Every structure is written in structure tokens, then in C-alpha cells.
Amino acid sequence: xxxxxxxxxxxxxxxxxxxxxxxxxxxxxxxxxxxxxxxxxxxxxxxxxxxxxxxxxxxxxxxxxxxxxxxxxxxxxxxxxxxxxxxxxxxxxxxxxxxxxxxxxxxxxxxxxxxxxxxxxxxxxxxxxxxxxxxxxxxxxxxxxxxxxxxxxxxxxxxxxxxxxxxxxxxxxxxxxxxxxxxxxxxxxxxxxxxxxxxxxxxxxxxxxxxxxxxxxxxxxxxxxxxxxxxxxxxxxxxxxxxxxxxxxxxxxxxxxxxxxxxxxxxxxxxxxxxxxxxxxxxxxxxxxxxxxxxxxxxxxxxxxxxxxxxxxxxxxxxxxxxxxxxxxxxxxxxxxxxxxxxxxxxxxxxxxxxxxxxxxxxxxxxxxxxxxxxxxxxxxxxxxxxxxxxxxxxxxxxxxxxxxxxxxxxxxxxxxxxxxxxxxxxxxxxxxxxxxxxxxxxxxxxxxxxxxxxxxxxxxxxxxxxxxxxxxxxxxxxxxxxxxxxxxxxxxxxxxxxxxxxxxxxxxxxxxxxxxxxxxxxxxxxxxxxxxxxxxxxxxxxxxxxxxxxxxxxxxxxxxxxxxxxxxxxxxxxxxxxxxxxxxxxxxxxxxxxxxxxxxxxxxxxxxxxxxxxxxxxxxxxxxxxxxxxxxxxxxxxxxxxxxxxxxxxxxxxxxx
Numbered sequence: 010x011x012x013x014x015x016x017x018x019x020x021x022x023x024x025x026x027x028x029x030x031x032x033x034x035x036x037x038x039x040x041x042x043x044x045x046x047x048x049x050x051x052x053x054x055x056x057x058x059x060x061x062x063x064x065x066x067x068x069x070x071x072x073x074x075x076x077x078x079x080x081x082x083x084x085x086x087x088x089x090x091x092x093x094x095x096x097x098x099x100x101x102x103x104x105x106x107x108x109x110x111x112x113x114x115x116x117x118x119x120x121x122x123x124x125x126x127x128x129x130x131x132x133x134x135x136x137x138x139x140x141x142x143x144x145x146x147x148x149x150x151x152x153x154x155x156x157x158x159x160x161x162x163x164x165x166x167x168x169x170x171x172x173x174x175x176x177x178x179x180x181x182x183x184x185x186x187x188x189x190x191x192x193x194x195x196x197x198x199x200x201x202x203x204x205x206x207x208x209x210x211x212x213x214x215x216x217x218x219x220x221x222x223x224x225x226x227x228x229x230x231x232x233x234x235x236x237x238x239x240x241x242x243x244x245x246x247x248x249x250x251x252x253x254x255x256x257x258x259x260x261x262x263x264x265x266x267x268x269x270x271x272x273x274x275x276x277x278x279x280x281x282x283x284x285x286x287x288x289x290x291x292x293x294x295x296x297x298x299x300x301x302x303x304x305x306x307x308x309x310x311x312x313x314x315x316x317x318x319x320x321x322x323x324x325x326x327x328x329x330x331x332x333x334x335x336x337x338x339x340x341x342x343x344x345x346x347x348x349x350x351x352x353x354x355x356x357x358x359x360x361x362x363x364x365x366x367x368x369x370x371x372x373x374x375x376x377x378x379x380x381x382x383x384x385x386x387x388x389x390x391x392x393x394x395x396x397x398x399x400x401x402x403x404x405x406x407x408x409x410x411x412x413x414x415x416x417x418x419x420x421x422x423x424x425x426x427x428x429x430x431x432x433x434x435x436x437x438x439x440x441x442x443x444x445x446x447x448x449x450x451x452x453x454x455x456x457x458x459x460x461x462x463x464x465x466x467x468x469x470x471x472x473x474x475x476x477x478x479x480x481x482x483x484x485x486x487x488x489x490x491x492x493x494x495x496x497x498x499x500x501x502x503x504x505x506x507x508x509x510x511x512x513x514x515x516x517x518x519x520x521x522x523x524x525x526x527x528x529x530x531x532x533x534x535x536x537x538x539x540x541x542x543x544x545x546x547x548x549x550x551x552x553x554x555x556x557x558x559x560x561x562x563x564x565x566x567x568x569x570x571x572x573x574x575x576x577x578x579x580x581x582x583x584x585x586x587x588x589x590x591x592x593x594x595x596x597x598x599x600x601x602x603x604x605x606x607x608x609x610x611x612x613x614x615x616x617x618x619x620x621x622x623x624x625x626x627x628x629x630x631x632x633x634x635x636x637x638x639x640x641x642x643x644x645x646x647x648x649x650x651x652x653x654x655x656x657x658x659x660x661x662x663x664x665x666x667x
Contacts, residue, residue, distance in 0.1 A: 055110045064111060070479045072119045075105055079122055087150065087178050087207060088637045089243055089263060097127045097150050099137075113620045124176075128152060130253040138170050143576040145202050146170065150178040164195065170298060171197040176635075178206040193252060200235050205635050207243040207263075241635035246298065251280065260319075261635050262288065265297040278339065285315045285340075292321045293632040295611075297642070299328035301335065303377065314341040314368035330355040330413050334364050342369040345406045347396075349627065349644060353413035358388075359424035363433050368582050372437045375407045380621055381427065382469075388413045389424045389646065390434055393624070404626045409435075410644070424449040431456050433518060441514075442619045445469070448562045450486045461659055463512045467519040467620045487522050491538035492516075495548060504634070510546055519554035519616070536600060543603035554607040555597075556616075557589050586611060 058064065083103035102122055106113040107378070116122055126137035127150035136148065151166065153159050167174075177198065193208070233605055236242070236252045244251075245265035264281075294317070310651065315322075320342055325333045333350040342348065355361050367373050376392040383389075391410045393405035415422055424447065432439060437459040445453060446469035457463070470486045494511050519601050535555070544548035590609045610616075627644040 022131075025237055034085070045467045058111065068115050071115045075102070075116055075119060078102070078105060081089040086633075086635065086637055087180075087209070088639055089207065089209060089245060089642075093348070096129060096152075097125045097148060099126065099133070118200050124148070126150075134166070138173075143173070146173045148176045148178070149174045150153065150180070152180045152284060166198045173202060174198055175202055177203065177207075179206075179208045181208075181210040193202055196235065198235050200237050203236065204239060205241040206236065206239060207241075207636060209243070209245045220450040221298045232576075236240045247280070251284055255293075258290060259288045260290055260292045261632065262291055262293070263295040263297075266299055276413060278335070281339065282312065282315055285421040286316065288317075290319055291317055293324075293629070294320060294322070295324040295326070295632070295638075295642075296336070297326045297328065298330040299325065299336075299532075301329050301332040316340055316341045316342055318395065322347045322349070322632050323349065324629075324632070324642075326352045328353055330361045330415075334361075336650055337364045338368055340368055342372050344369075344371045345377055346372055347408045347410075347626065347629065348372075349408075349410040349629075351644065352410045353411070353639065355413065355415045358415055358423050361427075363430055367434055372407055373409070373434055374439060376409065376435055377439055378405070378433070379431075379440050380444040381431075382621070383423045383427065383449075383452075386414050388415075390427065391623075393438075404624050408627070410600055410627065411562075412667075424452045428452050428455045432459065441465065443467070443600075450489055453490065457493065458511045460512060462514050466512070466515060467521075467616075468522045469620075487520060488534045490520075491534050495538060495541045510548065513548055515548070517554075518550055518552070519556065519620075521556035521558060535597070537603055539597075539600050550604050552608070553604050554608045554610060555593055556610045557586070557593060558612070574649065581642060 081101050083098040086087065106116045120141050121144060123137045123141040124144055124147040126134055126146070126148070128134050128150070149170070151163055153163055177196075228654065234254055236256065237254050239259050241261035242256070243257060243261075243263035245263070247268035262284075273639055281296070285294075288400075317340055321334075321528065322342075323334060323346060328350075330353045333353050337348075375394040377395050378393040380391040380393075381389065390409070391411075392409040394407035395405065396403040397406055423546075432455075437456055438461055440460045441462055442465040443457070443460065443463060444467045447453065453468070457466075468487075468490065494515065495512055539550070539553065547648050590611060593609045594607075597609070601607060621645070623646045629644070632638075
């Protein structure tokens with residue numbers, strides 16, 4: 010038996026072939042030899058790579074590392090209503106398979122790496138499905154162009170792979186096409202495997218929805234039962250018939266209703282009632298795009314509320330104020346639920362009806378903290394219950410959040426409506442902490458006297474954004490509050506007192522006042538208030554905080570002489586903040602015998618309470634376990650008149666955003 014030539018002799022022989030006349034051999038022979046040599050070089054490179062120190066690691070460790078790489082790349086959870094963000098991230102996995110032959114074989118052998126895929130490339134879709142067989146497909150995202158061929162193609166894909174799909178995300182486009190939402194009864198899925206279904210469409214709405222004129226397959230006989238084990242269900246927009254079956258395991262539900270469709274498409278209230286009666290385990294409910302139905306059947310108003318005993322978070326966004334409040338009559342929620350009505354809108358608050366009857370009285374009676382602020386057009390109200398230990402600080406276990414916008418109609422278009430809502434829906438007697446900044450002080454005078462258990466009051470008086478003028482109005486608001494808390498009912502008669510003391514439990518008071526008085530910072534009123542509260546009413550404060558704020562005075566160039574003449578006649582128009590603080594401290598020092606603690610605070614000092622803080626519980630991260638909300642649907646505080654403030658506790662306010 011002949012011995013194999015040495016590698017050196019083999020290479021020398023190849024070099025000799027390079028000098029032969031190319032016409033001596035046929036092209037087919039040259040191509041065959043070239044292919045053999047390429048394969049040989051590839052094998053040589055693999056053997057060379059196998060000598061690398063990293064390849065001494067066991068394959069199981071590589072598989073674990075690859076799994077972590079895929080997880081860090083993202084799991085393809087879609088952002089609802091944003092089709093382009095819904096593609097499954099596969100580039101990291103594909104990059105690993107192109108490093109070397111060993112890594113490629115290890116990755117291919119790990120079937121769990123190939124269980125998330127989309128249809129941006131048909132060959133890639135089939136490859137991922139093949140390599141993950143027979144495991145369930147964790148996530149299948151299908152973007153569908155509204156054409157007959159595209160719909161047929163999706164029918165084909167689901168008929169072959171639908172039985173293995175655990176999560177299915179359907180996105181339909183383009184936005185300029187007529188609405189042709191893929192009907193749910195065409196789906197071919199395995200009810201024992203399917204856990205999550207999202208259907209989002211960007212196409213233009215038309216009514217009634219219809220497919221192109223062609224023979225249609227008969228409805229799926231398993232329709233309804235196909236979704237019986239769903240844990241998460243999202244549809245945007247809701248213009249198709251929802252499955253009629255019970256959803257005993259459904260915990261996450263997102264429904265976006267289209268605006269402007271005729272009522273015949275389906276009454277939202279009736280649709281919700283029918284669906285929610287079949288979701289006993291529901292924990293997170295998000296509704297969007299609701300409008301009040303002026304032609305609603307009166308019988309719907311007489312129907313009993315739907316009990317949702319397991320619900321943790323209820324969110325309603327981008328809806329009319331009246332439609333969102335009507336849901337408070339429809340849903341009976343547990344005592345520890347969070348209700349966020351966000352991004353609401355209306356034309357005139359005075360025309361918006363209040364809830365006739367709150368279906369969750371125990372929830373609304375649990376609130377002990379209240380935060381509210383208004384501008385001409387905007388309103389935000391946050392009512393929160395105690396924490397898990399029953400204390401009035403820290404993360405609340407229950408809450409009501411309302412953020413709404415209207416067209417400006419006057420000095421404070423929200424005052425009357427907000428006052429009526431608070432007195433009708435919330436047990437003001439249970440409120441122990443109030444943070445407020447409103448344009449109309451009459452709102453405070455209507456609700457504060459009803460808070461007999463109020464212990465902490467923080468009031469930000471800052472109407473500078475209303476262009477009312479100087480700080481005189483701010484001081485007037487503060488004076489009226491002093492008089493009210495001292496029991497002076499009639500401003501024209503300082504000796505006229507109401508029969509009951511206002512806020513007898515009040516212990517901590519913080520006032521942030523923007524003033525133009527300078528050294529005359531209304532000190533006489535503060536002194537009278539502290540002394541009267543302690544001596545005559547026998548209800549002294551434990552802590553009093555003053556947060557004086559002076560406006561930034563800017564003078565035009567060339568008016569320096571006029572400014573100096575004005576200061577010589579009337580005194581300086583503005584003084585340094587440190588000087589103002591020292592002046593107030595000096596004047597209030599004698600009153601430490603009636604108030605245990607008096608603090609005069611600067612702009613950068615930490616605030617005494619967690620004022621206007623947004624606790625992390627409102628982010629409801631568990632509600633986004635199966636999908637991500639768009640930025641406009643996420644919870645956020647917006648306090649436009651407090652730039653640069655650092656909040657204590659949970660939030661950071663900067664440039665007006667929390």
C-alpha cells in the first residue's frame with residue numbers, strides 16, 4: 010500500500026500544475042479540482058480553528074452563552090400600534106452562526122435558539138421553523154400587506170406552522186390601503202399551544218370591512234375554542250367580531266377602538282360587557298379610543314356592573330372624558346386596584362357629565378393622598394391609598410389617575426368640574442395628604458374644609474404661566490388660605506367663624522409662593538396665621554415650611570438709569586434669595602414657641618414631602634409583560650411650572666417632565 014504524500018510534496022505538486030498549459034485540461038476538470046481544493050482548504054481552516062483555546066470549552070457552555078446573547082438582543086415583544094418596531098431581532102443569532110463551523114453547528118443543534126422569527130425574509134422564516142422543530146414557536150411575527158396573494162401566503166404559513174405557535178403577532182399595512190383586517194376565524198392555531206395573540210392594523214378605516222371579491226374558505230369550525238387558553242390578547246383597532254368563547258386564563262387585554270366609525274359597528278359598552286364577563290382571571294386591562302355614544306340604549310345604563318375581582322391595573326387612554334368616566338360605572342374593581350385614565354380630552358369640562366354611581370366604592374374610599382394641578386387647558390389628578398403596611402408614605406396599593414386636556418375657556422376651566430368630581434367620587438374625609446397647584450383658589454376653599462383628617466398640606470402658588478402679572482395674586486391666594494385654615498369664613502369680617510374648625514388634624518404645612526414684594530413677603534399674614542392657629546384654635550402646627558420664590562427681573566438695555574431711580578424711590582424690585590430667606594427666618598424665629606419646626610427653604614433644598622412624586626407602581630411593568638406601550642400611552646407626570654425640581658422619594662422632575 011502506497012504511503013500518502015507529505016503535505017509539502019502535495020503542495021509542490023499543485024504548484025507544478027500551475028505551469029501547465031491551460032488548454033491541456035477541460036474546463037470541467039479545472040472546476041472540479043477547484044471545488045475539491047476549496048473544500049480541502051475549508052477543512053484545513055476548521056482544523057486550524059479547532060486549535061484555538063476557546064474551543065476547549067464544552068459545547069454546553071457555548072449553548073448557554075448563545076442563549077444569553079439571544080436574550081440580550083431582545084425577545085421581539087412588539088410596541089403596540091408601531092408595526093416597524095415589531096420585527097424579531099435575529100441578527101445577533103445569525104452573526105454567531107457565521108463566526109466558524111463549530112459555533113454554527115453548536116447553534117443549530119440548540120433548537121431553543123430558533124423559536125422567535127418574523128417574515129421579513131421567507132427563507133429565513135422556514136429555516137428558523139425547521140431548526141426549532143418540534144419545539145413550540147415562542148414568537149411568530151407576520152407583517153401582512155393587504156393583497157390577495159399576501160393573505161393566501163399567510164394562510165399557507167399558518168396551516169403548516171400554526172399548530173406550534175405560542176405567540177402570534179399580526180401587523181397589517183400599508184396605511185393608505187383600505188381596511189381589510191385579517192379575520193380571526195381564518196387562523197389555524199393550536200388552542201393547547203397559543204398563549205398570546207396581537208392584531209394591529211395601520212390601514213385606513215372603511216366600513217363595512219370586506220375582502221376582495223373572490224371565493225372565501227369556510228369559517229374555521231374551531232373558531233372560538235382556538236383562543237380558550239389565551240393569556241394575552243391585543244387588538245387595534247377593534248372592528249371585527251371578537252371570539253365568543255370564555256377566556257379562563259386571560260390576564261392581559263388591550264383593546265383600541267377606532268374613532269369615527271358608525272355605531273352599527275358595535276356598541277363599545279356592550280362589547281366590553283360581553284367580553285369581560287368571560288375573563289374571570291383578568292389582571293391588566295387597557296382600553297383606548299373610546300367615545301361617548303349619545304344614542305346609547307337606555308337599557309345599558311340599567312345593567313349591573315361587571316365584577317373584575319382579579320384586576321390589578323385598569324388603563325384608559327386617548328378617549329373622551331365622559332366615556333372614560335362612564336367605565337367607572339361599568340367596572341366593579343377590587344380595593345387594591347390602580348385606575349389610570351390618561352390622555353383624555355373634551356371640549357368643555359362644564360358639559361361633561363359626572364359618574365352617576367361609582368361601581369367600586371371600597372376602592373374610592375381607600376384613597377388617603379391627593380395630588381392635583383391644573384392649567385388653563387390641562388388637568389392631572391392622582392389619588393392614592395396607603396402602602397402595603399397601611400402607612401401613608403411609599404408605594405401606594407390603590408390609586409386613581411386622571412390626566413385630561415380641553416380647549417381653554419377662562420381663568421380655570423377645570424375648577425367647577427374638578428370640585429364636583431372630587432366631592433362626588435372621593436371620600437375627602439379620608440384624605441390625609443394634599444399636594445395642589447391650581448389656578449383658582451376657590452377650588453381649594455370648596456374641598457379643603459371637607460378634609461377633616463388632613464395632616465400634610467403642600468400648596469404651590471405659581472400663576473406666572475397664566476400671565477396674570479406680578480406676585481400680588483400669589484400673595485392674595487396665600488392670605489385667603491391662612492384665613493380659611495384659621496376658621497375665618499367671611500373676609501369682610503375677621504370675627505365671623507364657621508361652626509367647625511377647618512382641618513383640625515393639620516400638622517405639616519408647606520407653602521411655595523412666588524412673590525414680587527421682596528422684603529415685604531406678606532410676613533404679617535404668616536405671623537397672624539401661626540399665632541391664631543395655636544392660641545385661639547388650640548391646633549398648632551408641628552412643622553411649617555416656607556418656600557419663597559422671587560421672579561427673575563430683566564431690564565432692557567438702556568433703562569439702567571430709570572431702574573436706579575425707581576429703586577431709590579420704591580426700594581429694590583428684587584433681592585437675592587439668600588437675603589430673603591434670612592429675613593424670613595429672623596422674623597419667624599419668635600414663633601417657635603407655637604410651632605415646633607419652622608423651615609425657610611431655598612430652591613435647591615430637598616422638599617419636606619414627596620410632593621407631586623410619581624411612584625413606580627404607576628409604571629405597571631407587569632402590564633407590559635407581553636407587549637410594550639407606545640410613549641404616549643405610558644404613565645408620566647407633566648408639571649410645566651416646576652422646571653429643574655428634584656423630587657423626593659420616587660421621581661425626578663426636570664424641565665417639566667417627570
